[in-house]
Amino acid sequence: MMKYLQKLGKALMLPVACLPICGILMGIGYALCPATMQGGDITGAKALIGFFLVKAGGALIDNMAWLFVIGVGVGMADDNDGTAALAALASWLMITNLLSTGVVTTLMPSIAENADKTLAFDKIANPFIGILAGIIGATCYNKFKGTKLPDWLAFFTNAVFSAANAGLPSYPVWYRLSCQLSCYSYGRLCSAH
Numbered sequence: 634m635m636k637y638l639q640k641l642g643k644a645l646m647l648p649v650a651c652l653p654i655c656g657i658l659m660g661i662g663y664a665l666c667p668a669t670m671q672g673g674d675i676t677g678a679k680a681l682i683g684f685f686l687v688k689a690g691g692a693l694i695d696n697m698a699w700l701f702v703i704g705v706g707v708g709m710a711d712d713n714d715g716t717a718a719l720a721a722l723a724s725w726l727m728i729t730n731l732l733s734t735g736v737v738t739t740l741m742p743s744i745a746e747n748a749d750k751t752l753a754f755d756k757i758a759n760p761f762i763g764i765l766a767g768i769i770g771a772t773c774y775n776k777f778k779g780t781k782l783p784d785w786l787a788f789f790t791n792a793v794f795s796a797a798n799a800g801l802p803s804y805p806v807w808y809r810l811s812c813q814l815s816c817y818s819y820g821r822l823c824s825a826h
Contacts, residue, residue, distance in 0.1 A: 644708025
């Protein structure tokens, strides 16, 4: 278990390594163009450069969950293969799509009127879920990377099979976990799920 956690810690360093440059770009950008943060007109070359730097740093900060999905997926793979990142991304996309508020309220219309019951589904696309999707994707990649299928299914061997299978455990695991976390956050037991 300790070896697994050390590997996870090492995998988390990959996306975290991107964050200092984001801070530097945004810090310099805000220094050059305070109007970006405070509102107002952005005029002049210095302000435009500052605005550009803020947006460049913000592009990574705003998509931090994607960084964790891909970084953890590659870092947790036994051979650090990029195919694990694809499997992690497949898991992430299925989790965030299937557990979005619109899909869940379609499947369970009774929770649509209560904002407390949909709270966990409203914020499903976050870095924590990205880390867990990366773990699911890397685990599926590690398990299925050497799978041999019959010749007529040869297209689905190895990489494609790993990526396709990464999303399968996502829905039931995350649906149950999201319900429990949502109910726990409000101090209630979730007996309906």
